[in-house]
Amino acid sequence: xxxxxxxxxxxxxxxxxxxxxxxxxxxxxxxxxxxxxxxxxxxxxxxxxxxxxxxxxxxxxxxxxxxxxxxxxxxxxxxxxxxxxxxxxxxxxxxxxxxxxxxxxxxxxxxxxxxxxxxxxxxxxxxxxxxxxxxxxxxxxxxxxxxxxxxxxxxxxxxxxxxxxxxxxxxxxxxxxxxxxxxxxxxxxxxxxxxxxxxxxxxxxxxxxxxxxxxxxxxxxxxxxxxxxxxxxxxxxxxxxxxxxxxxxxxxxxxxxxxxxxxxxxxxxxxxxxxxxxxxxxxxxxxxxxxxxxxxxxxxxxxxxxxxxxxxxxxxxxxxxxxxxxxxxxxxxxxxxxxxxxxxxxxxxxxxxxxxxxxxxxxxxxxxxxxxxxxxxxxxxxxxxxxxxxxxxxxxxxxxxxxxxxxxxxxxxxxxxxxxxx
Numbered sequence: 531x532x533x534x535x536x537x538x539x540x541x542x543x544x545x546x547x548x549x550x551x552x553x554x555x556x557x558x559x560x561x562x563x564x565x566x567x568x569x570x571x572x573x574x575x576x577x578x579x580x581x582x583x584x585x586x587x588x589x590x591x592x593x594x595x596x597x598x599x600x601x602x603x604x605x606x607x608x609x610x611x612x613x614x615x616x617x618x619x620x621x622x623x624x625x626x627x628x629x630x631x632x633x634x635x636x637x638x639x640x641x642x643x644x645x646x647x648x649x650x651x652x653x654x655x656x657x658x659x660x661x662x663x664x665x666x667x668x669x670x671x672x673x674x675x676x677x678x679x680x681x682x683x684x685x686x687x688x689x690x691x692x693x694x695x696x697x698x699x700x701x702x703x704x705x706x707x708x709x710x711x712x713x714x715x716x717x718x719x720x721x722x723x724x725x726x727x728x729x730x731x732x733x734x735x736x737x738x739x740x741x742x743x744x745x746x747x748x749x750x751x752x753x754x755x756x757x758x759x760x761x762x763x764x765x766x767x768x769x770x771x772x773x774x775x776x777x778x779x780x781x782x783x784x785x786x787x788x789x790x791x792x793x794x795x796x797x798x799x800x801x802x803x804x805x806x807x808x809x810x811x812x813x814x815x816x817x818x819x820x821x822x823x824x825x826x827x828x829x830x831x832x833x834x835x836x837x838x839x840x841x842x843x844x845x846x847x848x849x850x851x852x853x854x855x856x857x858x859x860x861x862x863x864x865x866x867x868x869x870x871x872x873x874x875x876x877x878x879x880x881x882x883x884x885x886x887x888x889x890x891x892x893x894x895x896x897x898x899x900x901x902x903x904x905x906x907x908x909x910x911x912x913x914x915x916x917x918x919x920x921x922x923x924x925x926x927x928x929x930x931x932x933x934x935x936x937x938x939x940x941x942x943x944x945x946x947x948x949x950x951x952x
Contacts, residue, residue, distance in 0.1 A: 543593070590619075849910065
């Protein structure tokens with residue numbers, strides 16, 4: 531455990547200290563809120579997973595929390611501790627508080643039986659030094675109205691319904707489609723608590739930036755069942771040549787290609803709008819392939835979810851692999867020494883889904899590959915290439931062919947993504 535300065539201590543934060551906890555968060559992230567906004571946005575914290583560093587005078591100096599998740603990984607799901615709400619007061623920085631909080635988070639996550647942790651990084655440079663690896667990118671598009679899409683059979687048979695978001699009425703629809711749309715996609719964490727589900731549709735006026743109330747479009751089949759949705763808002767704008775409004779899509783999900791085509795055909799043809807801004811999309815999202823002019827969509831890559839292996843053998847054995855593998859990994863992990871050393875990863879029989887399960891055990895055999903836990907976390911969801919890591923000098927090959935074998939086995943045919951920031 532990283533030492534704290536004299537007089538500082540790790541404390542559990544009870545709900546009675548909620549206002550103190552939230553004040554540290556506001557000071558750390560430089561924002562403010564109002565009682566009106568807070569009343570409309572569910573607080574997703576669970577108080578048995580909410581922690582702080584208390585200063586010698588008894589005030590909270592830094593805070594963090596975690597969520598209990600099931601993280602989809604290649605071929606399976608695994609218990610995951612979602613690190614969140616990490617921040618320190620500006621006058622308490624550079625004292626080692628974050629190091630102590632991360633060590634506490636690791637210790638408690640392992641005690642709860644969570645072999646993996648995940649997060650969204652407010653700043654890209656922070657979490658690599660704690661062993662988190664950037665596990666995938668998301669793609670964001672800026673599309674012109676009327677951007678052409680290739681045809682998809684069945685799209686024209688679907689209908690759309692346009693509504694203003696009603697949290698009570700639309701939460702079950704959004705949750706059901708979101709779950710169905712993410713089946714088989716690594717990283718696609720579902721929202722499993724009522725507060726998380728309702729927060730996804732929260733729409734306080736302070737969040738609208740001059741736009742309209744949050745709208746929702748659902749794509750329906752002939753039986754009236756929802757097969758896609760998008761939440762979005764339009765912002766009125768006028769230029770010299772006429773209407774130049776902006777559609778900002780908060781979230782979009784579809785269960786198949788026909789539903790995705792119908793959804794985006796609607797979003798790309800709204801009156802008085804000139805630009806459509808997409809939400810976070812996976813690198814293999816159908817929209818990218820359906821666009822006739824993908825270059826015109828000005829795609830932008832941004833790091834998505836980050837992953838940290840806490841219990842390395844359990845985590846590596848908890849996912850499937852795309853190719854058979856028998857390899858010895860020499861792993862470095864400066865923060866969790868139990869992960870360090872040589873591990874043999876051996877795949878077993880091929881399953882009905884075409885992938886291989888694996889076992890992981892300590893070994894004294896010579897290493898085939900030398901790798902830091904950060905790079906294993908980055909490759910864990912199948913969205914980063916171990917071969918690319920090796921080409922960058924981040925993975926060392928000791929046995930010829932080991933990089934290619936590991937890269938092929940760790941890769942996955944579905945691009946990972948977490949569709950919402952937690």
